[in-house]
Amino acid sequence: MDVGPRQKQAFFATQRVKNTRWYPFTRETGAGSPLLRHGPFQPGISGKLRAPDLSIMAPSSLRPPSLHDPPELLEEVDLDLERKRRIFDLYARLDDVSYYELLGVPEVSEKKVIKGAYYKLAPEFHPDSYFRKNLGTFKPKIEAIFTRLTLAHDVLTSRQRRAEYDSYLEQTLQNRSIADALSHADAEARAVVEQIEQTARAIAPAPLQAPVPSSRAPLSIDERRAILARKLAGGNIGRLGPRPKMESTPPPPPVQVNDSPEAKRAAAEALRVRFEAAKAEALRSRIATYRRNAEEAIVQNDYAKAANAYRVAAHLAPEDVELQNRCEEVQRLAASALAAGYLKQAAYEEREGRWAEASLSYTRAAEGRPDDAVAHERAANATVRAGGSARRAIEYARRAVELDPKNPECHITLARAFIAAGFAVSAIAELDRALAVGPLDAQHKATANELREQAHRLQKLG
Amino acid sequence: MERVIGIDLGTTNSCVAIVEESVPTVIPNRGGYKTTPSMVAITEAGKRLVGHIAKRQAITNAENTVHAAKRLIGRKWSSPQVKNAILTAAYKIVEGPHGDVRIHLRDKTYSVPEISAMVLQEMKLFAEDYLSEPISKAVITVPAYFNDNQRQATKDAGQIAGLDVIRIINEPTAAALAYGYGKTEEKTIAVFDLGGGTFDISVLEIGSGGVFRVIATAGDTFLGGEDFDARIIDWLVQGFKDQYGVDLRQDRMALQRLKDAAEKAKCELSSQNETEVNLPFIISSSRNEALHLQRTISRTTLEGLCEDLVERCIDICKQTLEDARLERDEIDDVVLVGGMTRMPKVQESVQDFFGRPPNKGVHPDEVVALGAAIQGAALIDDSKQMILLDVTPHALGIMTYGSNFEELIPQNTTVPTSRSKIFTTSRDNQTAVKILVMQGESQNAAENELLGEFILTGLRRAPKGQVEIEVTFEINSDGIVSVSARDLETGQQQSIQVTASSGLTKEEVGQMMEAAKEYLVDRRASDAFEGARQEAEKLITEIERMFPQVEHIVAASDFGRDAISKARTILDRVRQAIGKKDAAAVKEQMESLARTHRMFKGVVARPNG
Structure with missing residues (x-):
């Protein structure tokens, strides 16, 4: 799945639906920009997971203070500079560190170690340690840090929640690396072309003057194919960036051997042909390597790697329709695998009641699996629970119903979305449809009844 | 400090x-x-x-x-x-x-x-x-x-x-x-x-x-010792009714005596197996006969009466x-x-x-x-290294459309803490939204405790469901709840500190504070007066005890007669001051009173009189 600019925009929009606090923070987001919000440990806008390398850090867990002091540190409060810096620094990185990093414990720590770390850090960031002191803007920061420390402690000291968090952590890492890998295909392709040209140049130095290609020449069949392939690839795979300028083989100029400058030219031309040949050869071998790697990766179920390799290969050989098709196919597999990852991630977030994040993950999963009714239904449900856009929830729920009209859950969720949007009549109609599907089990029945009551209340009020 | x-x-x-x-x-x-x-x-x-x-x-x-x-x-x-x-x-x-x-x-x-x-x-x-x-x-x-x-x-x-x-x-x-x-x-x-x-x-x-x-x-x-007492009272009242056909609840004084007796019996049953409740002349019958309550209650009876209370715990x-x-x-x-x-x-x-x-x-x-x-x-x-990490005992949330309670901060969350959630408008072109802050565990908002309310105004006009409002709840370490609401699109923001209502306005609390201060002044003055009065009266009693003897000894001399009349004047003055509850006046006379006391003692102690 490509994380193109459009997608990023969407991330950004949903990122705001996160459930913590905002940054009264101008250094990163730019003065006057809307306040950004981050979810806990959500690799998002700025978030790069700095995963296991920090696990060896001392219990203080905190990076050395930033080299320059931001003006915020000048605020006159009852705290010494060192402490201010520590608070400021940790606060700024709160969303970028994992719970382990926050508590400064290795990921394999026993419960006792985690508790110990929490008990050591909690007094430092508990406002009671600064009772009736003037803390200015540091007070909310301290409280935010404390809240996060407590969350980290609560999660990591519960066996079940910790296991879930661990796999979630792994899953987010994995999802990120897949998403990253997929989005890096472009760059990799460019790098490969660059490399090949260099190699070719070593074999045969490129001609000093590039010959003028006949631009008006009618499109060759190959070129037409390439354009078609590009069009095909442009669909839901996402578009590759502008193709690196490759000196494609120009029509050979008429060969004239008489003149001595002509001869020189001919020599240069020969050189150029050798250069092109070397390049073409290198390209062919590279494409073959990438294809091989990709197929191997598929065998190993590493769809991200496969998709990535195919994308580079397809990029290098735009005229190869068969390759383009295969590439597209693998991309779909990768997207589906990523969607599966997002589903897992979302399931954890859902269990934790982090609905906003669950909504985001389910949405991504649904995008990766446009025909998956459950993903759409869950996306709608999580969006409603998160208090997100009711319209979007309705869209997802509608799609879920469309995909699986026999599933009462889809109808119930659509009804829930209608209620969230304030459409009582539609909600009631949808609940009737859920009943029409067939007899409901006890839980569905209870939910449906509850929703019906809500809808009626809504109707009365409206 | x-x-x-x-x-x-x-x-x-x-x-x-x-x-x-x-x-x-x-x-x-x-x-x-x-x-x-x-x-x-x-x-x-x-x-x-x-x-x-x-x-x-x-x-x-x-x-x-x-x-x-x-x-x-x-x-x-x-x-x-x-x-x-x-x-x-x-x-x-x-x-x-x-x-x-x-x-x-x-x-x-x-x-x-x-x-x-x-x-x-x-x-x-x-x-x-x-x-x-x-x-x-x-x-x-x-x-x-x-x-x-x-x-x-x-x-x-x-x-x-x-x-x-x-x-x-x-x-x-x-x-x-x-x-x-x-x-x-x-x-x-x-x-x-x-x-x-x-x-x-x-x-x-x-x-x-x-x-x-x-x-x-x-x-x-609403579960404590008072409820245990109430069970004993019920038992006593019912027994009395069965015996005499008289309802003790009609008489406030009887009820108060019952209350005392029940509490006492309950305490005694913690160390004894049996105790007697004995309240003579508790009430009169319709024929004006005095009725007495006398019953023995055993520990087992008490345990039977209060079984469900203990179970609830x-x-x-x-x-x-x-x-x-x-x-x-x-x-x-x-x-x-x-x-x-x-x-x-x-x-x-x-x-x-x-x-x-x-x-x-x-x-x-x-x-x-x-x-x-x-x-x-x-x-x-x-210098005292001690930190208490307490939790919020009740869930906090707001009332949403259709009287539903939307929880934001769950029960048993360590404070300080903060959470937010996004809500949308429920009507087309809604420009204001009322936020009702509630505390409790019920899904139905009406069953929870209302802590406060405020109105977020100036929302932009849009079809319902399109304006997104983010509501953030915060409980700080003092247990004070603040709630802020923000229109996500315009950034318009309003917040309140939810001062839970004790049922009193600020002015009322101020007035009551003044009244309490005044009482304290009175109380201090009366404490001071009481101290002085006791001291003075002690001296007066002693002086009066010695009076006949002293009078007898010194009556012969002019000087003595003079001293006696002076002592009388002082005693009168002190008594007057006490009568007026004038602590200052009593204190003023204290020295003369003490002098008189010393002189009397000296006279009485003199040998051969």
Whole structure:
């Protein structure tokens, strides 16, 4: 799945639906920009997971203070500079560190170690340690840090929640690396072309003057194919960036051997042909390597790697329709695998009641699996629970119903979305449809009844 | 550094403590007792009585003696608990101007915080006497399960009493602080607190480095010793009715006597297997015969009467352990707090449930005040390394369209904390949204406690569901809830600090504070007068005793006659000053009185007269 600019925009929009606090923070987001919000440990806008390398850090867990002091540190409060810096620094990185990093414990720590770390850090960031002191803007920061420390402690000291968090952590890492890998295909392709040209140049130095290609020449069949392939690839795979300028083989100029400058030219031309040949050869071998790697990766179920390799290969050989098709196919597999990852991630977030994040993950999963009714239904449900856009929830729920009209859950969720949007009549109609599907089990029945009551209340009020 | 007292403002008894040179100490009252009944009375002469003296006259002045005011504090007139209290209380409960509860005594109406303030003021005086320095700061405890309105009302009571309440803490938590104070081992404990009016259970972790972390807390604010007493009273009343056909409830004085007797019997049954309730001349029959109540009650009977009450406590314990995600065997110690835990049946049930004998190392009546004092000292003194991580006992949320309660901060969340959620408009072109802040566990908003409300205005016009409003809840370490709402598109923002309503306006609290101050001045003056009067009267008595003898000895001389008449004048003046209750005048005469006394003594002691 490509994380193109459009997608990023969407991330950004949903990122705001996160459930913590905002940054009264101008250094990163730019003065006057809307306040950004981050979810806990959500690799998002700025978030790069700095995963296991920090696990060896001392219990203080905190990076050395930033080299320059931001003006915020000048605020006159009852705290010494060192402490201010520590608070400021940790606060700024709160969303970028994992719970382990926050508590400064290795990921394999026993419960006792985690508790110990929490008990050591909690007094430092508990406002009671600064009772009736003037803390200015540091007070909310301290409280935010404390809240996060407590969350980290609560999660990591519960066996079940910790296991879930661990796999979630792994899953987010994995999802990120897949998403990253997929989005890096472009760059990799460019790098490969660059490399090949260099190699070719070593074999045969490129001609000093590039010959003028006949631009008006009618499109060759190959070129037409390439354009078609590009069009095909442009669909839901996402578009590759502008193709690196490759000196494609120009029509050979008429060969004239008489003149001595002509001869020189001919020599240069020969050189150029050798250069092109070397390049073409290198390209062919590279494409073959990438294809091989990709197929191997598929065998190993590493769809991200496969998709990535195919994308580079397809990029290098735009005229190869068969390759383009295969590439597209693998991309779909990768997207589906990523969607599966997002589903897992979302399931954890859902269990934790982090609905906003669950909504985001389910949405991504649904995008990766446009025909998956459950993903759409869950996306709608999580969006409603998160208090997100009711319209979007309705869209997802509608799609879920469309995909699986026999599933009462889809109808119930659509009804829930209608209620969230304030459409009582539609909600009631949808609940009737859920009943029409067939007899409901006890839980569905209870939910449906509850929703019906809500809808009626809504109707009365409206 | 100013010192902070810790006050356990109990339903039936109150206690005050302080940390002296790192040792938490209970401060005794003037009678030398460590606890003081939380009772307030107004005498026929309009005099205010607090504590033991109020309790002693409760039978003869039942209608003007308030007990268990804590059961009413911060509650609404319409609440079922108040309705219940009206039926059983001997004093008159009336509706206040803000839907709150007031108490009518003699010819005046008092708010509940005012009554509690009278008790607090008394506790403050004891501390000042004991420490010989003025005290203005206090930590006051409340049942863990109190909601914010009840906490605010308790804070108001402190303010009325002239105290800066630096923190309100939960009773079981306070008990845990006292239990764990100075201990270094890590432990998970349960505090079982069954007091006069309320039941609380808290599960805490005592960590290294002086960290006390509450894991879960729950309770019932209407389950305590009073309810056990009520069962005995019911039993006695029913028995009397069966025997004589007379309903003792018709007579307030009889009821008050029954109340006293029931409490006494309950206490006695903690150490004896049987006790007799003996109330002669409790009422007269329709034929004007005097009737006597005389019945024997056994421990088994009491246990039968109160079985369900004890069961309720155990059920709450079960729930709390579940909430804390702990097994019973993970609890290292069970601490009993509150007078009701002296009841053998309660101890037995606790032991059965937790599978271990409860800890007897703490004093159930004093431990809460000690903990409050410890917390006070820890807050004020930077060198004291102790941090209390408490939780919010009730869920916090807002009411959404269709009267649904949308929870934002769940129960048992460690404070300080903050959460936000996004809500949308429910009507087309809605430009304002009303945010009702509520506390409670019910899905139906109407069943929860309303803490406050505010209106976010200036929303842009748009079809319903399109304007997204982000609501952020925050509970800071002082337990103060603030709520802010922000239109995500325009960034328009409004916020309030939710001051839970105690039922009193700021002005009212101010006025009551002034009144309490005035009372204190009067009270101090009358204390001063009382001291002077006693001293003067002692001298007067002695002088009068010696008078005939002295008169006889010195009558012969002019000088003597002169001295005698002078002494008479002085005695008259002092008596007059005492009659006028003029402390200053009495003191003025004290020196002459003492001189006269010395001279008389000298004359009497002279040999050969």
